[in-house]
Each structure stands twice: as C-alpha cells, then as structure tokens.
Amino acid sequence: MESDVLPPVLRQTLDDYVDHLTRDRDVSEHTVRAYRGDLFDLFAHLQRLGADDLSGLTVRSLRSWLANQQTRGRARGTLQRRTAAVRVFGRWAVQTGRLTEDPAAGLRSPKRVRSLPPTLESADAAAMLAEALTVAAEGGGPSADRDVAILELLYATGIRVSELCGLDLGDLAEGRQTVRVLGKGNKQRTVPYGNPAARALNAWLAVRGQLAVPEAGAAVFVGDRGKRIDQRVVRRIVHRALRVVDGAPDLGPHGLRHAMATHLLEGGADLRSVQELLGHASLATTQIYTHVSDARLRAAFQQAHPRA
Incomplete structure (x- = not known):
C-alpha cells in the first residue's frame, strides 16, 4: 500500500482516520478515497519537510502544502476540497487527543469559480433518444432495449450514474x-418519470x-455479461x-443530469423542486442551473434582438 512509505506514526494516523470516516461518519466510498488521498499527500509533504509525526502539522506547513498544490497546477475545486479535508x-485529531490545537481551523478555502456546465439542447436530447429507439426497433437485441431505458431514465430523472447502477427492481x-x-449520504428520495421512460x-x-445471470440479483440494469451494470x-x-x-456536445451521464x-427550469419548474429531484443537499448547488438558463436566454436575446 502507498501508506507504507510513510513514517509509522503518520501511517497509523492515516489508517485510523480512514477507519473513522468509514465507521463513524458513514460517508461514501468516493469521499473516503478522496480524503484518504488528500491526507496521504499532506503527510508525504510533512515527511519531505522532515516531520515523522503530527508535530510537523502547523499552519505554516499547511500553507506550504497548499501552495505546493497550486504550483503543481491543481484546480481550484481540488484545492477547496483538500482544504475541507484537512479541516x-x-x-x-483534536477530539482524539492527537493534537492539542487545530492548525487547520484558520485556513481559508480558495474561492471556487463555478464554470457553467455544457448543456444539451432539448432537440438534441430528442434526437439522441429517437436514434436509440430506432436501433432497438431494428433488432438491436436486449442490449439495445437496455440502452434506450438507461438513456430515457437518466434524462427523465436526472439521477446520478452511481444511483442508476445501484437500482434494484424493488x-x-x-x-x-x-x-x-x-x-x-445514504439519503433516499423518490423521483418521477414520464411515459417515454416508462415504455x-x-x-x-x-x-x-x-x-441477466443469477449473480445480477435484483439489479434493474445488467451489462452484456449479465451482471449488475458498471458505471463505465x-x-x-x-x-x-x-x-x-450532429452538433451535440460530447457528454456523459452527468451531462444528461x-x-x-x-430544461426543467426553462420550462418553469421552481428551484426547490429541482433541488429535491436532483438530491442536492444545498440549494446553492442547484442554483448553477439558473445561471445556465440565464446564459442561454442572454445568448438568444443577443442573437435575435435588433438592439441587443
């Protein structure tokens, strides 16, 4: 394991912290992996500075680490997450007696610049789904029917690809x-879908x-080998x-989300409803889509209005 290259005290601290995240905080596997990687990188930096335990963890060493991250070209979002991980x-570390004071308490996160995600026009979405239906109708076999159902459900519900892969028949x-x-965060929500997705x-x-093979269990979607489908x-x-x-952006499942x-907001849906459908914990996360809608309206105005 990569943690074996760390000094024993830092290695044990990292292992204990990962156990805490997994057992006590009930965070997702993705978050555990991300935070583990962040802490490993920090501890490796402390080791390069000559520290073999947490005594080297100071405001100065933390700022040095973050500055090093910036020099290496890490994105603002990555720096923001790493700052949060250290906090x-x-x-x-203070609660468990490993530190007497928290050197991360005074860290400021870099301001995140939120870029507008590329969007799929509703006409392009319709064309994509129509083409998938044509392939299925022309004898594409069970996998073609599966692909149509996946595309329809992703676009109809906006669920994450991990959520789709985890669906059971029940x-x-x-x-x-x-x-x-x-x-x-193991939070359940119920999302409606329309007639095309139902069909x-x-x-x-x-x-x-x-x-499907027996190993698939109750999985709604299975891959070509018959087991629960993989996100890739x-x-x-x-x-x-x-x-x-033609002309559609090259997007993945998150692009359909x-x-x-x-498209919901452009059709008049309120922000709170969209937040609930997407499963966002914060309304601020959902608000990025109002910026997308505003940008599209502004572009239409500038293109069409004689006094734009």
Missing part, C-alpha cells in the same frame, strides 16, 4: 412511474431475463448515443 481531519414503482433512489423500462424488463459501461452508452447527433435540470 475535518484537524477537528478529529425500487421501481411502475404503477406510479416513480423510482426510489439511494443518493449521497422504455417496460420494454427492457420484458427482455432483461435474456441477459453506462458512460460508454451515453457517449456513443450522443456521437450520432445537467440537461434535465436546465
């Missing part, structure tokens, strides 16, 4: 056309048994579907 670690309430999703799901479920496979499906649409949110 969480600092509080834990999460579908077909009569009500809703899907129960287990999101970040696509029914078509896929009717042939699912032709692909879903990304390939979305990229492939969008490549056949962006499109769903943007």
